[in-house]
Amino acid sequence: MSTAADTPVSMPPARSPGVWQLAWRRFRADRVGMVSLVVVLAFFVMIALAALGWIAGDWQAEVGEPYAPPSWLGAPPAQAPAQALPVPQGPPVDLSDVDPLAPRYAEWAERTAQVASHEPPRARTLPLGGDRLGRDVLAKAIKGAQVSILVGVLAAVVATAIGTLLGALGGYFGGKVGDFLEWVYNVFTSIPGILLIFAFAAVLGRGVDTVVWILGLTGWTGVYRQMRAEFIKHAVREYVRAAQAIGAGRWSRMFRHILPNVSHVVLVQLSLLVVGFIKAEVILSYLGLGVPVDQVSWGTMLGEAQNEMLLGHWWQLAAATAFMAVFVTAFSLLTDALRDALDPRLRGLE
Amino acid sequence: MLLEIDDLHVSFRMERGALVHAVRGVSLQVPADRTVALVGESGSGKSVTAMSILNLLPDNAQRRGRVLFEGRDLLQAAPRELRALRGRAIACVFQEPMTSLNPVFPVGRQIAEPLVRHLGLSRREALARAEHLLEEVGLPEPRRRLHAYPHELSGGQQQRVMIAMALACEPRLLIADEPTTALDVTVQRQILELLARLKERHRMSMLFISHDLGVVGEIADEVVVMRHGQVRERGPVQRIFAAPQDAYTQALLACRPSIEAPPVRLAVVDDHVARRVHETRARPKDPHAPVVLEVQALCKGFRFRQGLWGRREFQAVQGVSFRLRRGHTLGVVGESGSGKTTMGLALLRLHGPASGPVSGSARLHGPDGAVDLLQLGEAQWLPMRRRVQIVFQNPYASLNPRFTVGQTLVEPMQIHRIGATRAEREARARRLLEKVGLDAAAMHKYPHEFSGGQRQRIAIARCLALEPEVLVLDEAVSALDVSVQAQVLSLLKDLQDELGLAYVFISHDLAVVRFMADEVLVMKDGRVVEQGPVEAVLSAPREDYTRRLLAAIPGRAGRRGSARAD
Numbered sequence: 067m068s069t070a071a072d073t074p075v076s077m078p079p080a081r082s083p084g085v086w087q088l089a090w091r092r093f094r095a096d097r098v099g100m101v102s103l104v105v106v107l108a109f110f111v112m113i114a115l116a117a118l119g120w121i122a123g124d125w126q127a128e129v130g131e132p133y134a135p136p137s138w139l140g141a142p143p144a145q146a147p148a149q150a151l152p153v154p155q156g157p158p159v160d161l162s163d164v165d166p167l168a169p170r171y172a173e174w175a176e177r178t179a180q181v182a183s184h185e186p187p188r189a190r191t192l193p194l195g196g197d198r199l200g201r202d203v204l205a206k207a208i209k210g211a212q213v214s215i216l217v218g219v220l221a222a223v224v225a226t227a228i229g230t231l232l233g234a235l236g237g238y239f240g241g242k243v244g245d246f247l248e249w250v251y252n253v254f255t256s257i258p259g260i261l262l263i264f265a266f267a268a269v270l271g272r273g274v275d276t277v278v279w280i281l282g283l284t285g286w287t288g289v290y291r292q293m294r295a296e297f298i299k300h301a302v303r304e305y306v307r308a309a310q311a312i313g314a315g316r317w318s319r320m321f322r323h324i325l326p327n328v329s330h331v332v333l334v335q336l337s338l339l340v341v342g343f344i345k346a347e348v349i350l351s352y353l354g355l356g357v358p359v360d361q362v363s364w365g366t367m368l369g370e371a372q373n374e375m376l377l378g379h380w381w382q383l384a385a386a387t388a389f390m391a392v393f394v395t396a397f398s399l400l401t402d403a404l405r406d407a408l409d410p411r412l413r414g415l416e
Numbered sequence: 417m418l419l420e421i422d423d424l425h426v427s428f429r430m431e432r433g434a435l436v437h438a439v440r441g442v443s444l445q446v447p448a449d450r451t452v453a454l455v456g457e458s459g460s461g462k463s464v465t466a467m468s469i470l471n472l473l474p475d476n477a478q479r480r481g482r483v484l485f486e487g488r489d490l491l492q493a494a495p496r497e498l499r500a501l502r503g504r505a506i507a508c509v510f511q512e513p514m515t516s517l518n519p520v521f522p523v524g525r526q527i528a529e530p531l532v533r534h535l536g537l538s539r540r541e542a543l544a545r546a547e548h549l550l551e552e553v554g555l556p557e558p559r560r561r562l563h564a565y566p567h568e569l570s571g572g573q574q575q576r577v578m579i580a581m582a583l584a585c586e587p588r589l590l591i592a593d594e595p596t597t598a599l600d601v602t603v604q605r606q607i608l609e610l611l612a613r614l615k616e617r618h619r620m621s622m623l624f625i626s627h628d629l630g631v632v633g634e635i636a637d638e639v640v641v642m643r644h645g646q647v648r649e650r651g652p653v654q655r656i657f658a659a660p661q662d663a664y665t666q667a668l669l670a671c672r673p674s675i676e677a678p679p680v681r682l683a684v685v686d687d688h689v690a691r692r693v694h695e696t697r698a699r700p701k702d703p704h705a706p707v708v709l710e711v712q713a714l715c716k717g718f719r720f721r722q723g724l725w726g727r728r729e730f731q732a733v734q735g736v737s738f739r740l741r742r743g744h745t746l747g748v749v750g751e752s753g754s755g756k757t758t759m760g761l762a763l764l765r766l767h768g769p770a771s772g773p774v775s776g777s778a779r780l781h782g783p784d785g786a787v788d789l790l791q792l793g794e795a796q797w798l799p800m801r802r803r804v805q806i807v808f809q810n811p812y813a814s815l816n817p818r819f820t821v822g823q824t825l826v827e828p829m830q831i832h833r834i835g836a837t838r839a840e841r842e843a844r845a846r847r848l849l850e851k852v853g854l855d856a857a858a859m860h861k862y863p864h865e866f867s868g869g870q871r872q873r874i875a876i877a878r879c880l881a882l883e884p885e886v887l888v889l890d891e892a893v894s895a896l897d898v899s900v901q902a903q904v905l906s907l908l909k910d911l912q913d914e915l916g917l918a919y920v921f922i923s924h925d926l927a928v929v930r931f932m933a934d935e936v937l938v939m940k941d942g943r944v945v946e947q948g949p950v951e952a953v954l955s956a957p958r959e960d961y962t963r964r965l966l967a968a969i970p971g972r973a974g975r976r977g978s979a980r981a982d
Contacts, residue, residue, distance in 0.1 A: 304814035307766050308875070312828035312882060313801035326818040 089330075092407040099403025105396035109211065116212040125205035125362060130189040133379045134196035136203075141190040195381030197370060206362050207385045213363040215393065217277050218344035224282025225343075226289050226336045230325075233293025238301050238320050247290075255287050263346070267355040274357050277350060281343045289335045296328040330408035337401035341394050348390065364390050417484075418621050419446040419469070419589055424481035426461070426468050438464045440645040441481075446589065451615060451622040453636035453653075455629060455668075457897040458868075461645035462625050466591050469623075470502050485589070504534045507582035511594040513574035517566040523550075523577045524562030527584055534585045549580040554610060571752075572603035579610065586618060593625045600751040601924065605968040608635055627897065629668055630970035633657055641665045671902035673931035675954065675969060682902040682931070701934060705741040707781055708885050708918050709763075709804075712737045714776035714790075716755075716762040729772065732758040734942045736776075738935070740886065743912060745919040747933030747950060749926055749965065755942035756922045760888045763789065763920070764806050765797065780804065780886070802832055805879035809891035811871035815863040821849070821874055822859035828881045848877040852907060869900030873907065880911070888920045893928060905932060926969055930954050938962050 093099055115121045135142055189196075194204040236247035254262070266280040300306060301324070309323050325332075344364075350356035351365025359366075364386045371383035426439040439461040446452045454462040467473050469483055469490060483490040485506065490498065502508075510516045518526060527549060528542035537545065543562060550558035553576040566574055575595060582590055592611065596604040612635055615622050626632050632639055633653060640650045641662065649662035660666045671682050716733040733755040740746050748756045761767055763778055778789040780803060789800060808814040815824055825845035826838070835841040846856040852873040863871055872892060879887055889908070893901040905928065911917060921932050929936060929950065936953050938946040938961065946959045957963045 304808040304810055305816045307761075308806070308808060308814050308878070309816070309827075310766055311764055311801065311806045312878065313798050313831045314827065323816055327816065 089407040093403060096403045096406065098399055099407070102396040102399035102403065105392065106400055109215065109393050109396075112208060113212045113215055116208050122205040122208035122212075125201060125209040127202075128188075128200040129186075129202055130192040130196035130200040132196065132198055132200045133374070133377070134189060134192045134200060135379075136195040136381050137191045137193050139191070139195075194385045195379070197382050198374065203367075203382050203385045206367055206382075207364070207389045210362045210364045210367055210386065211389055211393070213274060213357055213361055214344050214347055214365065214390070215340075217274060217281070217347045217357075217363070218340045220278045221281035221285065221343040221347075222336050222339035224278060225285035225339055226332060228282065229286035229289025229335070230293050230332055232286070233290045234297050234320050234325070236290070237294040237297025238316070238324070240298070244294075247294075251287055251290055254284070259284060263350065264355065267350070272355070272358050274361065277347055277356050280350075281346055285339060285343065285346075289332070289339070292331055292335060293328065296331055297324060300324045300327060330405075333408065334401060334405045337397060337404060341397050341401070344390065344394060417445050418448045418486065419623070420482075420484040421445070421465070421469070422482040422484070424465060424468065424479065424483065426464050426473070426480075427478050428474070429476040429478065435478075438645055439468070442642070442645070442647055444640050444647065444650065446621050446623055448588075448621055449619050450637045451612075451624055451635055452638045452640060453624045453626060453632040454640050454642060455626060455632050456642035457627055457668075457899060459644070460642040462642050463593055464645075465642070466593055466623055466625050469591065470506055470508070471498055472508070500534075503530045503582075503587070504585045505587055506589045506591065507585070507587035509575070509578050509582050509590065509592045509595045511597050513571060513578050513598070514566070516578055517574055519566050522563045522565055523569070527577070527581050530581065530584050545584070546580070549584060550577070552583070552614070553577070553580045554606075555580075570603075571599050572607065575599060575603075575607055576610070579607075579614070583614060583618065586620075588620055590615070590620055590622045591625075592622060594627065595624075596631060597627070601926075601968040601970075602751060602964055604631070604970065608970070611635065628970060629657075629672065629898075634970050641668070668898060671899050673902075673905075673927045675927045675930050675966070682906055701744060702741075705743050705916075707739050708742050709740040709920075710777075710779045710781065710786075711739075711763070712777045712779075714759065714762060714774075714778060716758055716767070716772065716774050718772040732772075732942050733762060736937070736939075736944055738937060738947070740918045740920065742885070742918055743916045744935070745912065745921050745933045747929035747936040748920060748922045748939060749924065749929050749936060750939035751924065751965075753941075754939040756939050757890055758942075759939070760806065760890045760920060760922050763888060764804055765789065765792075766806070782885075798832075802882045803884055804886045804888070805882060805884040806888040806890060807872070807875050807879060807892040810895050811868045811875060812863075812895075814875050815871055817863055820860055820862055821866075824863075824874065825849070825859075825878055825881055828878060832882060834881070845877075845881070848880055849874075851880065851911075852877045853903075867900070868896050869904055872896065872904055876904075876907070876911070880915075883915075884917070886918045886920065888922070890922045891924065892921075894923060894925065901928070908932070926954065926965060938965070 093103075112121070116123075188200060192202050192204070194202070194207070197203060197206065232247050232250075236244045257265075262284045263280055266283060267276070270276040270280060297320070306319055306323055309319050314323065347356055347363060348365035348368060351363050352369045354369070356365050357363045367382055367386035371380075371386065374380070374382055421442060421444050424439055424442045425437070427435045427437045430436055442461070442465050444452065444454075444465075454466065456462040464473065464477075468477070468479050469485070471479070471490070473479075479491055481491065485501070490501075493501075517523065524543055524546050527546035528537075528539065531537045531542035531545055532539060535542075547558045547562055550561055555561050555573060555576050561569070561573075561577075566577070569577065579595075590611075595611070596607050599607060608631065611622065611624075614620075622635075624632065624635055636653045638651065639653050639656045641648045641656070641664065643664050649656065649660065649665045651661075656665060657669070660669060673682060714733060714736040715731060717729045717731045720728045720730065722728045736759055738746055748759065750756045758767075762774055765774075767774075774790055776790065779786040780789055780800065782803070787800065789804070792800060819827070822842060822845055825848060826841045829835050829841045829844065835844055842859070846859060849856050849858055854870060854873055854877070858866070858870075858874070863874070866874065876892075892908075893904050896904060908919070909932070912919060919932070921929060923929050923932075933950045935948065936946075936950045937944050938953065938957075938959065940961050946953055946957065946962050953962065954966065957966060
């Protein structure tokens with residue numbers, strides 16, 4: 067994020083702690099922040115393993131009985147065998163009169179006997195239960211985490227990049243450029259968000275990448291507003307004037323001087339957007355506008371859970387909700403801790 | 417004895433349990449009906465001492481000792497007791513009137529609030545009293561001002577409102593923490609006179625905190641000098657000025673340039689304390705040195721939008737002309753809003769082209785002819801950036817906090833392709849740091865690790881990296897402590913002697929300008945009202961405005977001992 071990072075200083079290691087190191091020191095002292103960081107990192111490790119296929123690679127496998135309950139609930143009581151039909155009373159009838167295929171049943175049965183068929187035993191219970199097809203809810207939740215978090219993070223990166231670039235241009239140049247960007251911003255914010263998302267979804271179709279673009283293209287406005295304000299504030303600061311006085315060009319002033327100084331705002335906005343977009347993806351998928359049917363996300367799980375709830379199978383809903391709640395809460399707390407650690411007022415700058 | 421502080425210690429708990437001792441065993445007394453001044457540089461613990469009286473310190477402060485107010489120990493007092501005292505028996509006036517007033521309430525309401533709370537007046541009575549108070553602090557049209565919002569008042573008027581608020585409940589002790597530091601000299605004089613008058617009339621005591629010995633000499637009966645959290649010297653004001661005993665007090669008095677007889681060199685506190693003496697030889701200036709910068713009829717306006725389509729223009733600088741010779745210094749003085757900073761920025765074209773029109777000419781003379789700085793396009797400006805540089809007022813804001821000092825110094829060399837390799841540039845940066853009196857180890861540190869004076873040295877080194885001919889110093893020492901100011905001024909003089917730099921020295925401080933400058937421009941409302949050699953203008957001013965500026969310098973009247981008895 068910081069463009070200052072691309073000017074490495076090949077120096078002896080006597081370099082003093084920079085602003086980032088000081089922030090990290092403050093962050094380390096924040097116990098809630100550290101715990102949430104560990105939780106978030108654990109999620110990211112899980113996603114990496116899932117993406118490599120080491121865990122939850124076979125989430126589509128129908129390993130349990132349909133609607134297998136979670137293990138700790140125990141197997142359901144064996145259902146009483148279907149009640150025997152009452153013994154027919156009428157006279158025997160030659161089936162071939164009714165069913166023209168009846169004479170061939172024996173032949174088919176004979177041929178079927180020659181083909182080895184293998185029906186794996188289905189588990190009566192699964193760790194977190196099974197869905198309609200008997201797929202493992204735990205594997206689905208893990209695989210769903212991969213899609214949901216990936217969508218959230220990528221969309222937040224797209225939205226932050228757009229918002230930062232436009233905010234920097236609008237805030238630094240002002241004048242006609244600023245007016246034009248304000249106009250674009252006003253158009254975007256005057257349309258209700260969900261309507262805008264539907265419009266993009268209708269045009270772009272379904273798919274994970276589409277969801278990323280939809281959320282990214284509609285979610286940049288908040289970042290834009292903040293970055294514009296920051297750039298307006300910093301553009302007249304003396305260090306930027308001093309950079310201009312030594313002859314630094316416009317782009318250098320904007321992205322080499324100002325951007326690193328407002329990067330804490332970018333970072334906090336980014337993490338807020340990640341949380342928001344994960345929730346947005348869930349809503350989109352729930353409405354059927356999100357990820358395609360051959361993939362799973364927390365949103366599609368919640369969508370399926372709607373029907374299951376009618377049958378009293380609550381575990382898919384619970385699993386998706388718990389995963390999402392833990393991740394989103396940890397991420398929000400992490401964001402809070404980040405903001406505290408990066409607060410520029412503590413640096414004695416302002 | 418109204419207030420008695422006895423062996424006060426204040427320390428702050430920092431991160432990871434570290435303790436910072438800000439005040440170490442301070443004792444002082446404020447008798448009834450007297451003004452005691454607490455003097456010291458930043459970090460001396462003077463404000464912390466004053467704030468600990470009413471416990472206005474942050475939560476991580478620990479206090480030890482005794483603070484007796486009318487015989488009651490305030491360190492042991494319950495929060496409720498303290499609240500009853502605050503604003504009622506002890507009132508405070510702070511440095512920044514702009515941030516001390518609540519911007520969303522009219523000032524009348526803010527004055528009336530303590531009256532309603534502490535004295536139990538009705539709202540109507542309180543407003544009537546507020547009007548009376550505003551009249552007493554000398555605000556014209558007090559009835560109309562009751563309904564004014566803080567931003568509608570000037571800085572001096574805001575400070576008057578703050579004083580009115582402090583006086584509202586007739587306190588027995590007024591704590592004034594640098595009440596005039598943010599104000600212009602002429603306004604400062606008015607406020608000081610007002611405070612002295614009110615103190616007489618209301619028979620209250622005052623604890624006056626300031627870094628400026630000149631101001632203190634005007635208002636105080638007794639002076640307490642602090643350094644590093646300890647009292648260095650105390651005594652009646654006449655004795656402190658006439659016969660200071662402590663080396664530090666002597667140094668403080670010595671390192672302030674005097675307007676009547678500016679020294680050739682300024683003393684620096686540490687040298688003075690260690691009784692080191694520098695050679696004091698003035699290098700005579702060559703009156704026929706070549707002219708490097710010739711400005712004629714410089715005007716700079718700003719455009720504002722007004723209404724939907726309307727545009728209004730405001731002339732910030734009008735018709736400024738001067739000639740600056742190599743190795744000479746032009747002082748530019750004036751009150752805030754006089755256009756002196758705008759003039760400096762216009763010379764470097766640091767205002768955006770959209771901000772407003774510039775006219776006139778600023779010809780920079782060089783070996784290959786003259787260039788008009790105001791006519792150059794963006795691309796042609798780049799080589800000129802090497803020749804004209806600027807140092808800003810606030811050393812805390814003018815360095816990029818995310819760059820190490822090394823990066824800050826190497827950047828201009830990269831832009832202008834000075835030095836072939838990175839190593840060469842870094843070696844040059846180290847030499848620059850030594851030249852401005854910093855250790856080369858500073859290369860890898862960040863600006864926040866340096867004090868204000870050191871940061872200003874880094875900013876000067878950044879300018880020197882480009883080997884400029886003209887250096888615009890925009891209030892370059894105004895934000896610094898007196899002793900640090902002396903060091904930086906001496907550094908600037910040395911650099912001028914060594915490198916033949918020409919300075920445009922912008923300052924509101926006439927004594928500093930008298931010390932630095934060869935010629936002076938006095939500006940008012942964007943125009944030059946008086947111009948000429950510095951001795952002539954400041955010792956025999958022709959214009960009324962210049963005379964007013966001179967008369968307002970604190971310390972002049974005080975040491976003559978005349979103006980205080982009104």
